[in-house]
Each structure stands twice: as structure tokens, then as C-alpha cells.
Amino acid sequence: MSEAATETPSGWRPKLLALDIDGTLVDWKEEMTPAVRKAVLAARDAGAHVVLSTGRSVYGIMPIIDLLGLQAGHGVASNGAVTFTYPPVEITSSVTFDPEPAVRMLLSHVPHALVAVEVVGRGYRTNAEFPEGEITGEMWIESLDDLVREPVTRVIVRDPAASSEDFVALAHSLGLQGTNYFVGYTAWLDLVPDGVSKASGLAGVAAALGVAQSDVLAIGDGRNDTEMLEWAGRGVAMGQAPEEVKASADAVTGPLSEDGAALEIASWFDLSL
Numbered sequence: 001m002s003e004a005a006t007e008t009p010s011g012w013r014p015k016l017l018a019l020d021i022d023g024t025l026v027d028w029k030e031e032m033t034p035a036v037r038k039a040v041l042a043a044r045d046a047g048a049h050v051v052l053s054t055g056r057s058v059y060g061i062m063p064i065i066d067l068l069g070l071q072a073g074h075g076v077a078s079n080g081a082v083t084f085t086y087p088p089v090e091i092t093s094s095v096t097f098d099p100e101p102a103v104r105m106l107l108s109h110v111p112h113a114l115v116a117v118e119v120v121g122r123g124y125r126t127n128a129e130f131p132e133g134e135i136t137g138e139m140w141i142e143s144l145d146d147l148v149r150e151p152v153t154r155v156i157v158r159d160p161a162a163s164s165e166d167f168v169a170l171a172h173s174l175g176l177q178g179t180n181y182f183v184g185y186t187a188w189l190d191l192v193p194d195g196v197s198k199a200s201g202l203a204g205v206a207a208a209l210g211v212a213q214s215d216v217l218a219i220g221d222g223r224n225d226t227e228m229l230e231w232a233g234r235g236v237a238m239g240q241a242p243e244e245v246k247a248s249a250d251a252v253t254g255p256l257s258e259d260g261a262a263l264e265i266a267s268w269f270d271l272s273l
Contacts, residue, residue: 013268016211017043018076018202018228020220021054021064024238024261032067035273039262040068042271049209053198055079055182055190055224057154058089058121059137074209079182079224080201081153081192082120093204094120096151097193102179103148103155106189109170110159117147118154131160155191162187182224190224198224199231217268219253219261221245236264 019025019040026032044050050068052061053076061075065086074092075084083093099117107113116124116135123137124130127144135156159167167183180197182190198220206216218225218232221241226248229235237246239255246252254260259273266273 012215012233013046014043014048014217014234015215016049016051016206016209016217017265018051018053018198018216018218018232019261020198020222020225020228021052021056021061023221023240023256024219025052026064026067027256030063030067032064033259033262035259035262037068039259039265039269039271039273042269043265044070046269048269049073049211051076051202051205053080053202053218053220053228055184055222057118057123057135057137058082058084058091059123060135062086062089074205076198076201076205078118078120078154079180079190079192080196080198081118083201083205089121091120092208093201094153095193095196096153097179097191098148099152099155099179099191100148102176102181102191103144103157105174105176106157106170107144109174110157110162112159112161114156114158114160115144115147116156116158117152118156120153124156130158134158153192157189157191159187164188182222184222184224198228200227202228202231217264219264221256 051074058077081095084091114128116126123139124135125140125142167187167189171181179191180194214233216232217234218228219236221238229249235249236251236253237249238260253264
């Protein structure tokens with residue numbers, strides 16, 4: 001079980017669950033254990049709002065909503081740049097930025113990198129084919145000039161020949177003024193508008209639902225979860241998360257392989273797994 005909730009008020013129970021997807025709810029095969037599904041649905045049935053909060057696009061979130069059996073609610077996509085309700089899918093907010101300066105700067109250092117810009121609700125426009133399964137939805141291959149011509153919600157820069165450490169160092173060295181960036185477990189860099197993160201997206205959703213920040217339980221495992229874990233009333237890092245992500249959290253639960261998210265949720269809803 002996750003660490004005891006000694007830092008939260010007596011009798012506290014989350015009113016909103018902000019849940020990362022990859023590495024928190026599902027593995028790289030998009031498989032979810034019965035324990036995780038049981039815990040999430042138990043929280044929902046107890047009256048908590050379940051909000052999937054992810055770097056995935058809206059299109060990429062829908063299979064997980066179906067996998068969980070969620071019938072209606074809110075979601076945070078594209079690392080906070082897009083929020084939506086379902087069903088049917090309705091975009092409730094979309095924050096854009098000019099991608100050209102950051103993309104041109106990055107490609108001057110990694111000239112062979114793959115670039116994708118999001119087409120909200122549909123897929124991505126890319127400069128070349130991405131490795132199979134890495135991005136979802138429709139895809140259009142276009143010139144780099146066309147990709148960066150107009151404001152977008154999100155840009156992915158991917159270098160299959162590099163490491164995540166390479167991209168962390170590169171992002172730090174460049175500063176990337178006017179954008180926010182998140183580095184994944186591989187050489188994968190997400191660019192979103194400055195000031196946008198899962199936390200900013202969740203703040204809007206929580207306000208719409210009438211839920212106080214202090215009543216939010218957030219669980220995640222990636223570098224793009226740091227702001228969310230710091231913002232939430234209780235932020236919990238998965239056991240396999242990088243050390244800097246764990247440091248941003250109030251507690252650390254078990255890894256994905258041990259149903260860490262389910263254990264944390266169950267501890268608040270008197271659920272036996």
C-alpha cells in the first residue's frame with residue numbers, strides 16, 4: 001500500500017481523481033489490470049470525479065475511457081493544452097502557441113528529429129513517419145514550413161537515435177522561451193504553450209466541477225506530471241517514477257507492476273483489492 005496519509009486532514013476523501021494514463025493506469029501494451037479498473041470505478045461510484053489527465057491527444061484518450069467503462073465526464077489532454085467533456089466529445093478549452101521559434105531552434109541541434117503537431121480530436125501532421133504505435137489518429141506528412149506556419153496546441157519532437165537524458169540536457173540548455181516542455185522516458189519532447197501544464201488544465205476542470213484544489217488526488221509517473229502532483233491537494237508518484245517526479249509528490253505508491261494507482265485509490269475508499 002502507498003504511504004500513510006498522515007499529512008492530510010482527518011476524514012479527508014478526494015472529490016476528484018486526476019489520473020495519468022501511461023505508466024499509471026496502463027502499461028506500454030495499453031493493458032490495465034482488474035485491480036486498477038475496480039479501484040477507479042469504486043471511486044467514481046462513491047461520488048468522486050474521475051479526470052484522465054495525460055500527454056495523450058483527445059483521440060488517444062478515448063480507448064482508455066472505454067477500457068475503464070467511464071460513461072461521462074471531463075478530460076485533460078495534450079499536457080493541459082486541451083480540455084474536453086464526453087460524450088459526445090466537446091472541446092472546452094484549447095490553448096495554442098507559435099511553434100516555429102522553438103521547433104527551428106531544436107532542429108538546429110537535432111536536425112534529423114521527427115516533428116508532429118496536433119490536430120485536436122483527429123491526429124497529427126508530421127514531417128515524417130513516426131515509429132509504429134507512438135502517435136494515434138489520422139496522420140498527414142507535410143513540410144516543416146507547413147507544420148510551423150500556424151499556432152498549435154502541442155508539438156512533439158522525437159529522436160529515435162537519442163536518449164531521454166540527451167533531451168533533458170538539450171531542453172535545459174536551450175531554455176525554450178515562450179513554451180513549456182516535458183521530456184518523456186525516451187527521446188521525446190512535448191512542447192505546449194508557456195504556462196500550460198496538466199495542473200493548469202486541471203485547475204479549469206476543477207473550477208467547472210466546483211471542486212477545491214485541496215480535494216484533488218493526483219497520481220502520475222512522468223516528468224510531465226510534476227506540476228500536477230505539486231498542484232493537487234495530494235499528489236502521489238508511481239513507484240517507477242524518476243526521482244525528480246517523486247520529489248514533487250506528497251507520497252509515493254507502488255509501481256505499475258504492483259497496481260500502485262489502485263492501492264492509493266483504495267486507501268481512500270475503503271476498498272479491498
